[in-house]
Amino acid sequence: MSSGTTTHQQTVSYASSGVDIAAGDKAVEALKPSIRKTTRPEVVGGIGGFAGLFALDTEKYKKPLLASSTDGVGTKLVVAQRLGIHDTVGIDLVAMVVDDLVVCGAEPLFLLDYIATGQVVPEKIADIGAGIADGCRYAGCSLIGGEIAEHPGVMKADDYDISATGVGVVEADAVLGPERVKPGDVAIAMRASGIHSNGFSLVRHALFGSGAGTELDTVVPEFGTQRTLGEELLTPTHIYAKLCLELSKECDVHAFAHITGGGIAGNLVRSVPESLSVRVDRSTWTPNPVFDYVQRTGGISDEEMERTFNMGIGMVAIVAPDQVDRSLAVLTARHVEAWTIGEVTEGDDGVKLTGSYRTAG
Secondary structure, three states, X not given: OOOOOOOOOOOOOOHHHOOOHHHHHHHHHHHHHHHHOOOOOOEEOOOOOOOOEEOOOHHHOOOEEEEEEEEEOOOHHHHHHHHOOOOOHHHHHHHHHHHHHHHHOOEEEEEEEEEEEOOOOHHHHHHHHHHHHHHXXXXXXXXXXXXXXXXXXXXXXXXXXXXXXXXXXEEHHHOOOHHHOOOOOEEEEEEOOOOOOOOHHHHHHHHHOOOOOOOOOOEOHHHOOOOEHHHHHOOOOOOOHHHHHHHHHHXXXXXXXXXXXXXXXXXXXXXXXXXXXXXXXXXXXOOOHHHHHHHHHHOOOHHHHHHHOOOOEEEEEEEOHHHHHHHHHHHHHOOOOEEEEEEEEEXXXXXXXXXXXXXXX
């Protein structure tokens, strides 16, 4: 600090640079009620510390393995921001993390989130956080911490991005995956709720780019009575974690495949040994109407659609052949549409989709 003549200069502060600490604190306080609803008995302490604490019950397991996964929601957030609807993308976020964890048989235990935005608006952050908390409750895991970051000058005031990391646990001798899959095993599909959270860069290009000019408030008859395009696109990703855990307890499940970016073939191939193949019969199901709408509007090839989207299947279970009827009964009893789509065979030619999709009606 210089001495001598006093000059009247504007004081520079963190707030004047665009970061509002008070707004951030208010946003955290607004999130706490939602976060408390996700608390499992193993959670130690509450939100506000430098780290979240979780007491793993080591007596419950013989040889526990911790599983971890991290993901985001991608450019589906652009649709949410354009519509000003922020309380569903948190569900998408949780789904993308926990449904990767459960593929190896792990029970999701806890999740930490990260929200970056150009300007912290406590009410918006609370909506995002409420969706994350809802997703955690659906998955049976706890939200034990996170971070809200304000990035003025880097992100536009209304923009935000979200990501999360989750941790689960599985017995070492109960890990699911390619090592358990055998010839003759059957692939069972579980219906997707819609596009889920992958491929939205292509969706946005097909529907809104290159002069397409489609509006989010357009009512699309094939989506249902007075259902708009925006509502369909923001349909939350289905969370399969609890369902998969219940199925693996009641039936002889050898592997799961979470159908995300890369489509059915690109993800199912990760769940079978390189020495085996899977034949998938397209004629066993009709893709959700939104896929045909996006393809027709954007002029997208069949190959590109299948390489990018889930085409109506969110999760696949690979089960022993004598477990098919029982597995379908378990899934149906839990109100999930499920059906057999193919079989594991000898050969190293990966996943092959055959036949043609059923048409609606």
